[in-house]
Amino acid sequence: MVILSRYEINFKPSEDLFWVKTKEISICPCCGQPLSGYDHLRLVRLRCGIKVRLLVPRGFCRNCHHLHTQLPSFVQPYKHYEAMVIQQVMDGKTLSTCPAEDSTIRRWQSALRHAAPYFETLLYAANHTKRPLFGESFLTKVQKSSRRWLTSVTRMLISARVDLPTCFAFTPPG
Secondary structure, X not given: OEEEOOEEEEEEHHHOEEEEEEOOOOEOOOOOOEEEEEEEEEEEEOOOOOEEEEEEEEEXXXXXXOEEEEXXXXXXXXXXEEHHHHHHHHOOOOOOOOOOOHHHHHHHHHHHHHHHHHHHHHHHHHOOOOXXXXXXXXXXXXXXXXXXXXXXXXXXXXXXXXXXXOOOOOOOOO
16 A cells, blocks of 8 residues: 555546556555556545546556555545545544444544554554653654654655554554
């Protein structure tokens, strides 16, 4: 998986479809070879509650045979909601205007509470730093310093080649 920083989004009214066009060179993060691409349909619910159909590029590496989804930075991996929606729920903001159901919101909050130690360990491993015994956690520092902390952390873990479990972007497997 690759999180794109430079992309443009186009709209095709006849099909009621948005598509992502990357402005980055598609290179396999595993072996560095060029990717051959095609599109993949993804449904995303935006902050305003509207569900859009989004074609995202996927790249296949002919060298190592890996398939990489190239997500725009506003989409959270393995989720149908915009990353900012999930982040605002995690931060305890705008719960009354969140387009997600109450059970989904409770699941996201519970996942963060239970996965925080695991997530913290992944962040330290991705940054090749030792975990301090005392002081503020790395996750808390990132949350305070970055306006789009969830996207930043997701990009950091993906670039460090830490596999994100599919059940939630930062919930341990099992």
